[in-house]
Amino acid sequence: MKTKLWIFLLLILLCQFMASSVYAQGEQQVTMTLLPVNEKSDPPDTNKPSLLWIQANPSKDVFLQFDLSGLPSGLEESDFVRCTLRIAAKDIQYTSNNSKLVSITGQIANNDLTPVKPGKGEPTVKEIVALSTLNANDPKKNKAALNLKTDSDLRHEIFSKYSKTGDKKISLRLHTASYKASSLFYSSKEYGSDPSNIPRLVVEYKQKPQDLLASMSWRQHQQNPEHTGHQPWRPFRSPAKFCLKTIPLPQFKGHVADYPLIYRGNLYVVDTSDNENYLFSFEFTGKERWRCSIDKGTIQRSPAISSDGIVYIVIESQGANHIAAYDLKQSGKALYKYNLDTLDKLEGKSKLANYTDLTIGNDGSIFLALNKSDLNYIYGFTPDLQPILMAGPFPGDNNKNISTITVSHDGKKIFAQIPAVDEVPAGAVVIDVANPSEQQTIDIHKKLVNSTGTRMPFEYYHVPIAGPAGNVMIFSDFSKTEYKSNVWGYSPPNKFIWNSASDKTLVSQSVLASNEFVYYIQNGQLQRHKYNNIGKVETYGDALNTTSNLVIDGADNIYFWDNGRLHGYSPGGASMFNDGIAINAKESKCDNKSYGEIKERSEDDKGEATKGLEPSIRLMMGPDGTIWANNKDGHELFVFNPLYPFYVAYDVGNLTLEQKDIKSQTVYRSTGKLSVGNGKDKINVEKGMQLLFQAQKGVGFAKGFSVEKGASILVRTGF
């Protein structure tokens, strides 16, 4: 017994060590916006020194310097997909005598922002980037210049600077030889009222697969920047029931601000009480790890966590809203703060637009919708809270809403559902992250068959979803006054794919499974539709309703809360539970008599009346298949723990694994003991695999168990 324990502990140490350098999952493309860390005009315009001036004769050049150290380490040249340099024009013609046409090219410059001299035997310094032609007469070409064509030389230079040890800065000299050209450009110091005008270098790269712990996250509303609501970890077994546990938070002075989040396997919760706020970190069992005091004020809806472990929270204090950033890797150390009222475009007070949350891109950029003076705007920020992007205004008065922002799968676009704008009846706006002035508005509608009429979106929006391919966008909306709703599939610029409409019910938040189906509750049924096909809607169940968001696990099982009942459906639409309900919290008491029917409200529940979950909640799914929630005004967290059917007769809750059971990014969870191997047959974890072993009563690794270099496993016990 002692030997077994030693092996067990040794494996935990070994595997934790390996986890930090091992990747198993597919590559994710990321789009990162870098702003200049240094810039200058040479010579500067003494009249407008904060602007950037490019002129042909006499020559006036612009130097921009970017710091590449924010890019993740370990990238190879082939991981750099695209690099875009963009500058926005203030005045293409400095005077009326200057040319309306300006072509700008760029060369590598010295890091002291001086020109590089030609190499020996070379007459000139090579251009590495050409920006698109600016044309003062063409409204499509008079805003910004960027390299629309190749980026190969620029990309190569960026990689060269990135791969250097030490200083990872790249400096560029931008200049023109265009006849009579003289143009003024915005700088990071002066960008008018629109941060989209700040010069930028946008780097698209293929990110190495997340390590095991990083993949164990639910960092924001509906899990990821695409808002799929999909937890990537697959349960080895689908649950037969859930057990509802209550984790009291006696240390809380107030209540949990919105729902908990998970970062690298740990929970993060904001406790808010009157004007005071605390950031708490818990282990997955609910045990407190640390807490810290954060800015005072009213928490504005859901916090969100970046992949770099920074939690961003919008706080209203004395009538002013600001974003605050805290580093979870440093026990909540305050990092950055940005007062939203200082955004130039918005005179006076601004607040998050109604019913919207923060969205964080895979690069750490923060996107949000702000409302000011009955107008809505979309803003973007760098991870250190420098504004980078603005779009709008969009109507924001009365019942005119805007959805939470969604980021496309490759991070190149952001989009949101919006009400009618000018000639567009009602639809969405799609913004190019590399070139924010490039905005498309989508007219969302469907022509009705045998009618001149059209079906239009309603005035309330769920969070849009980004599809994994084809830039497909899934929108869903519902009426405030009637039981009517829509789900729409669109691909840019204006290609309508499908619509699921109801004139009888509202619609739930949709989720997107790995099987490419969008799932939602509409017309009293669980419905699903291929996200990118015309196809038809498939319906399951009867008299279903939901009072929560939907969440979906790695096996594409769908879970939702309906006013005191937790439901679960398999990806094929079958109810996972005999009575259709995983747990009925209204009736639940601890009942261990028959396995699979355990209904427990707390570990200490002895049948006394306990305050349960509220009718309407928001759900968050952990990597181990647990579902987390909290009451709006509660002092406790609620966790739905999955329970499993008999695996071996009379061996209640225990689980023994064989080689054929070992599959990457799978959670092996047992309510009893978990045995990895039977001692007779070998079990090998191959390179690249990520596995999570979790059992209530202990995990044992039998003789013959081995882990290849490059694989990672995590073992957790007790929950």
Next chain:
Amino acid sequence: MKTSNETCTISFTSEPVAGTQNFPGDIITLKWQIPESYNFQLYQAGSSEPLHVDWQKEKERKISLGSSDVNFRLVGYDDNNNPVVEQTLSIKVLQPGWYDKKNTLIKCDSGHPDKTDSHYDLEPTLLVNADNAKLYGLFRFKFKGREWILLFETQNPFGDWIFVPTLFDKKEGYLPEGIATSPGVYHDDKIWLIGGSQIDPDQCSNGVWCLDCLDLTTEEKEWKDRTPTPTPELPHWKSRMGHAVLVFDNKIWLMGGLDEAGNPLNDIWTLDISKEENKWTQLAEADWEPRCLFSTAVFEGKIWIYGGAAAPFSQILYNDLWSATYDSESHKLGKWNKQKGPMPDSAAKAPIASCMQEFKGNLYLFVNFRTLGGETDTVDAMAFHLDTSTSPTWKTIKSDDLKDWGGTTTSSCQLVAYGDRMLIARTLSYEAINTVMKIYVPPLK
């Protein structure tokens, strides 16, 4: 015998029919049908003496035209030598000089984008001479906010252009994306579109598209992608714009241009389509400064290049003329020799656009010169020709009709010879649309 009070019907026609724009030196045929009851005489305007005609045997007469319009008069006389019947034919002869021509799509024209009465003036972006049998032209226009590009053909540039419904991606009437302003050549009974734009620095490409013109009525009328896949052993030329293409020594040549990063080029590549392999071969870089938007021609067995710029819209413009011989055995170009241009010493004038073409044993050069030094730009179109067999100096062609043609922003132009009868010119500008083609009719020698 007939008298004047009797009726008489005659037919007096020409081939080509009267009204046709004939070229100086063309031969036309006069045809008549006349009754035998009268005595007929055929007069050419300007001469009181009739032409000698054997009225019993001749029913037509071939006439060689001069350089001006000419009238013919057929008169029938009665026995009293009184004229009783007379008919006149007016034969038009094009005057030497420049003529305007447009290609306009009107309702019911093949290629018209909709069923409305709207008409569309088309801008020529490329003309190619199909072995003097016909001309092909790419024309573009805007419809519903989108640029459309169509292929047309004609046997008579003064006459109608006829829509050629080629296929791209199985769709009739479509052409490959992004080739609207690409340069091209006609070679081996095919139209070749090569690389990026002639004018737009944002439209670079290393693509090669090909249309077999031998039988455009068959399913073979699909544009084919002939872009080679580059390998370390078989490199392909860089994506570019503003490059020059021409046919010489049974090969397609590509020279210079501007690459996607904004560097001017002076590399030279050839494609020998007589070989099965789709292989472009690189020659030694040229001695002239790397450049784009320059003109090329083949003249007296040499390749000639003129003008160009360091980049589109650039203040760095070239006014130099170079030529080089080519040895097809070794597949090497000889040394590039700097030649004397039409305005070699003009510091005040710089060519913003030019084109060259060999025509009737002369090298013709059309140039848009920007006059430097003033607050306001002036741009003058000028045309020259060079006949090295008689004089190594450039002679100016009367260019009054070119004034203001293409505006002040032309950055690319093209001259195409059609037999030895005419030159056709078109311009392209980044900023403006020019739907007018100019046809140059040379004087009779």
